[in-house]
Amino acid sequence: MKRVVTSGDLTQRAMRPAGLVETYLAHVQEDIVRFDLLQGARTRGCPACGGTGAPEFERFGFPYHRCAACRSVFVSPMPEEHRLARYHAEGAAERFRLEQLLPATADVRVRHAVEPRARWVMAAAVAHLGPGLTMAQFGVESPRLLEFLHASVSVVQWPDTLTGDPARPRIHGAIAFDVLERSTDFSRALHGCRLALHPRGLLFVTTMSGEGFEVRMLGRRTAALVPPVHLQLLSRAGWVAALTREGFTLVEYSTPGELDVQAVADVCRQESDLVLPPIIDELVRHKDPQVGRALQELLQQACLSSHVQLIAEAGIDS
Numbered sequence: 273m274k275r276v277v278t279s280g281d282l283t284q285r286a287m288r289p290a291g292l293v294e295t296y297l298a299h300v301q302e303d304i305v306r307f308d309l310l311q312g313a314r315t316r317g318c319p320a321c322g323g324t325g326a327p328e329f330e331r332f333g334f335p336y337h338r339c340a341a342c343r344s345v346f347v348s349p350m351p352e353e354h355r356l357a358r359y360h361a362e363g364a365a366e367r368f369r370l371e372q373l374l375p376a377t378a379d380v381r382v383r384h385a386v387e388p389r390a391r392w393v394m395a396a397a398v399a400h401l402g403p404g405l406t407m408a409q410f411g412v413e414s415p416r417l418l419e420f421l422h423a424s425v426s427v428v429q430w431p432d433t434l435t436g437d438p439a440r441p442r443i444h445g446a447i448a449f450d451v452l453e454r455s456t457d458f459s460r461a462l463h464g465c466r467l468a469l470h471p472r473g474l475l476f477v478t479t480m481s482g483e484g485f486e487v488r489m490l491g492r493r494t495a496a497l498v499p500p501v502h503l504q505l506l507s508r509a510g511w512v513a514a515l516t517r518e519g520f521t522l523v524e525y526s527t528p529g530e531l532d533v534q535a536v537a538d539v540c541r542q543e544s545d546l547v548l549p550p551i552i553d554e555l556v557r558h559k560d561p562q563v564g565r566a567l568q569e570l571l572q573q574a575c576l577s578s579h580v581q582l583i584a585e586a587g588i589d590s
């Protein structure tokens with residue numbers, strides 16, 4: 273199976289500027305209280321495989337469980353949909369993210385995320401399906417991604433409530449970047465992707481991993497983990513279970529993340545009560561920056577970074 277490994281120069285400071293991230297997370301915590309997100313929340317099983325989870329850590333009052341069967345991480349109890357809708361539509365955190373955080377990091381995200389992802393999608397789509405393709409991006413609109421993709425494929429924007437409307441023509445590729453982990457009904461969202469695709473069509477996903485290094489080492493201290501935005505972080509086994517249920521086949525799975533080791537090292541420096549396995553502690557705090565880069569590359573090779581990209585192929589009877 274193809275696996276993407278990178279050796280970039282991305283820094284935690286450039287992608288996640290500390291001052292802006294702190295302000296954003298303060299707004300997130302205020303909005304959680306303002307919209308009373310934990311009120312009426314419902315207990316649930318693993319959204320990937322249906323297994324039973326045990327509490328692993330709590331962040332901003334949200335219990336994150338780890339599935340005993342597939343090791344995916346998920347929020348339970350799950351907030352009510354109408355409260356989450358208000359959080360996203362009316363909250364100060366989302367407004368700050370859109371108006372301050374994203375513009376401040378736009379250039380670095382284009383260079384390190386948007387452009388490489390566009391190249392990845394175009395190369396895989398043409399290799400698997402040939403030219404003349406129609407694709408849909410669903411979730412948050414990314415004009416820069418669409419610009420890059422329009423060079424070789426036709427792409428339309430679909431809402432993140434995509435349900436595979438039978439009245440719509442089917443597409444060759446569905447792009448779900450950083451969106452499925454936010455879905456209040458993960459199974460319905462994945463089912464919508466399958467209904468939207470031609471048989472043999474491709475689903476492109478980027479997301480956070482529940483079994484990645486950053487989340488496993490830091491748990492509740494993971495700065496990039498934002499409840500109620502991140503509701504499920506699937507493991508590889510979780511993805512296989514969920515995709516198989518929908519008739520998809522996993523054809524590529526990589527974790528080309530560049531920031532796990534830097535993120536863990538930052539928290540180690542700031543929070544003296546964080547206890548890591550001694551040899552991991554020694555490696556992430558190592559004075560030689562090449563050691564950190566080598567460890568990050570090893571995580572990519574082992575598919576254990578916290579940033580996942582995968583491709584799944586729809587079955588012929590879908």
Ligand SMILES: [Zn+2]
Pocket residue numbers: 318319320321322323339340341342343344510
């Ligand atoms: Zn599971």
